[in-house]
Amino acid sequence: MSAAKPETISAGARYTEFHPRWYRRRVSVYWWLGQRQYLKFILRELSSVFVALFVVEMLFQLAALKNGPQAYADFQSLLQSPFVIALNIIALLFVMFHAITWFNLAPSAMPVRLGGRRVPAFMVAAPSYVMWIAISVFVGWMVTR
């Protein structure tokens, strides 16, 4: 039978002569489509690509700013093209999904205790939302003043 030692994690299951033919189902490549929660997880992971997209866009914007008024105007006109607007709307939705899902998961990773009792999950998540709204309002004020 298998020479794998049960003590090693990577050894996997031990085969014994009493179970000659176990049935093992292969995991489908499309496993994440079968269940709503799995799909939500994959979308949450995918959302980081759009977070990166915003960062890259901002870096290009800063580069254009550095290269003078003409370069910045060119960049702005590029941003106004329908394709980029559509892409940015999709990216914004994903970034919001990213923020909300991770804010909601934070209490699970950070058990805050006060006076020996665990602080309720919404109390741990709330500061993130408050900061998010406060910064958004500040940025909005900066842009529109």
Place this chain on the structure above:
Amino acid sequence: MAETIILEIARYSPEQDSQPHFQSYEVPVHKEWVVLDALNHIKDTTDGTLTYRWSCRMGICGSCGMMVNGEPKLTCATFLTDYAQKGRKIRVEPLRYFPVVRDLVTELSDFLAKLKKVKPWLIHPNQPPLSQGEFLQTPTQVDRYKQFSMCINCTLCYAACPVVGLDPTFVGPAALALAQRYNMDSRDQGAAERIDELAHPDGIWGCTFVGECTRVCPKHVDPAGAIQQYKLTAVLEWLKSFVMPRGEETKNVSSETGND
């Protein structure tokens, strides 16, 4: 005549079948009947060859975990009426991602090997003699690990975790949560012994925080929370190792033990 419901049960006989097939059974729906009662009814009255594990029928032995309509469930706590009202059939399968021995029985030796690997027991090298009395814990110290200690090894969380399915070497939710249960115990000094297994690509770093283990856990253990909390501990230990490289003598993982 009582209302009835169809149970579609996965059957697999290693002597005859190359893969499982479904067999349907009609069972009466009683208000107080759970899926396990229906299985017992089938085995007692219709088909004695149906094979499944069960013991306590009260959600503490952790034996009767199965996939019920694609969800990992303790069948002793899954009522027929919840499905009958929706007019659906109930599809019962063995827990996902485990090798199937026969019908609804899964093979657990891989899980048990992983569980043993994380040393889920109290490690106390300098244990004082019994004459000094028992270890005392404050309610606050108990509270820190109690949630993780509720695990009954039912392996529903393994059937819920896609990482378990995709990466057979992943230690898995229950074992990691139980390791954290002992790390957080004020009586335990084994955190340093466990860290090499836990802070490992097959350990906590294998977890992508899908969170399904926590959602399906019938005892509200929150394995996903335990793993993420240990990730923070592991990162802090890793950072500390730069400031104070740990030798064998000084190996002392402070972690989040209950020593406060």
